[in-house]
Amino acid sequence: xxxxxxxxxxxxxxxxxxxxxxxxxxxxxxxxxxxxDVFASLLSSKVVMRADNAKAFLLASVHHRCLNVLQHKxxxxxxxxxxxxxxxxxxxxxTVEEHMQMKELMRFVRDNxxxxxxxxxxxxxxxxxxxxxxxxxxxxxxxxxxTHLKQSVEKIRKYFNSNSKAI
Numbered sequence: 752x753x754x755x756x757x758x759x760x761x762x763x764x765x766x767x768x769x770x771x772x773x774x775x776x777x778x779x780x781x782x783x784x785x786x787x788d789v790f791a792s793l794l795s796s797k798v799v800m801r802a803d804n805a806k807a808f809l810l811a812s813v814h815h816r817c818l819n820v821l822q823h824k825x826x827x828x829x830x831x832x833x834x835x836x837x838x839x840x841x842x843x844x845x846t847v848e849e850h851m852q853m854k855e856l857m858r859f860v861r862d863n864x865x866x867x868x869x870x871x872x873x874x875x876x877x878x879x880x881x882x883x884x885x886x887x888x889x890x891x892x893x894x895x896x897x898t899h900l901k902q903s904v905e906k907i908r909k910y911f912n913s914n915s916k917a918i
Contacts, residue, residue: 775817871899
C-alpha cells in the first residue's frame with residue numbers, strides 16, 4: 752500500500768478504530784497507541800488489502816491488538832502482584848504462597864529460558880519497560896521482543912499448569 756492510501760484510510764477510519772479500542776481498553780492513550788500501531792504495521796509491511804474490506808480489516812486488527820494488550824496487562828498484573836515487596840499489602844497465607852510462587856517462577860526463568868528470553872522477560876516484567884523500550888535496550892526489533900515474550904509466557908504457563916500451580 753502506498754503512503755497516500757494509508758493516509759486516506761487513516762482519515763476515513765481513525766475515529767471508528769479509536770472508539771473500538773477505547774471501548775475495549777478504557778484508556779485513551781493505549782487506544783491511540785493501538786490504532787497507531789495498526790497503521791504503523793501497514794506502513795512497514797506489504798499488507799495487501801482490498802478497498803472493499805479495508806474497514807473490516809482495520810477494525811479486526813484493532814480488536815486483535817486490544818485483546819493482546821489486555822492479555823499482556825493481565826499477565827503483567829499477575830507478575831507485579833507476585834513481585835510486590837510491600838508485604839503489608841498482602842494478607843494472610845497469600846504472602847507466603849505468592850513469595851514461594853515468585854521464587855519458583857524466577858528459578859524457572861533462570862533455568863529454562865534462553866539468555867535473550869530472560870533479558871526480555873526481566874526488562875518487560877521486572878523493570879516494567881514497554882516492548883519498544885526493551886527492543887531499543889537490547890538492540891533487537893519490537894517483533895523479536897513480542898516473539899520472545901510470547902514464547903516465555905507460554906513456557907511458564909505450560910510449566911505451572913502442568914504442575915497445578917497458578918500464577
